[in-house]
Amino acid sequence: MIRNPDKPPFPFSPPPRFIWPNGKRCAVMLCFDVDGETTALSEDPELARRLTTMSQCEYGPRVGVPRILGLLEHLGLPATFFIPSYIIEHHPLMTRAIAAAGHEIGAHGHLHEKLHTLSPEEEEHILQKSLSIIESITGKRPTGFRAPWFEINPGTTELLRKEGLSYNASLMSDDVPFIHGNGVVEIPGNWMLEDWEQFAFNADPAWGVIPEDCDKVYQLWWQEFIAMRDFGCCFVLTLHPWLSGRPSRVRLLERLFNDIISTGDAWFCRGEELAAWVRAHPEHRREIDFDA
């Protein structure tokens, strides 16, 4: 193929995939999945006796969340916290602190159950239970859902609609939100914008990989943000406080968030605001197809 030297790099100035509020070029949804002790308990209830493994998980609700809340308050940023209702029950003060700071709390199972292991009846029961526990402690029924491990079943989005939820944040088939046939908004994420792959490690049971260098992770996420801004996408970052609440990683987040703020182009939003915008403006979405 002969390259035309006069052509700008592809695509130099593509039309945005979605038109965002106030002339912003991209949306940014910061998600904190506070799995805490359910990280271990959902794998094997016997791990409750493995106190060091449990204590590493507990670091998230005990130390990571307050530190992250401090950073978000310092920078004036909103976020969405997806929390298994077992964690809500066992850390009510943490839950109320998140809600009092104005952040959104979304459903994330009860014990971080893998949905594919559940019958439809069990899945429905767990969703209903998790919603009522969150409502009983925060006074607000969640409008959003993130499946544990991002994995949903064929019937999950219909279950969400039946329970009155506005959005699901679990699929990976796009880089801007879309609307399911039943009206539930989908806010897609992806594994690259996740901290588990970068930072998770436990010796036994063996989880994760050798923890990554924060500068390298900054580059990974920053480059994706800058390109997503060029394409008018929705940057959905998923972080676990037991991993990203460690000191050097909070500094990484501070640097990343400050640099995103400095562009002046990003709409920082909670999931519920994002879903409301998408539902109100479906015509603002630009499809990618073979004719475009």
Ligand SMILES: [Zn+2]
């Ligand atoms: Zn999770």
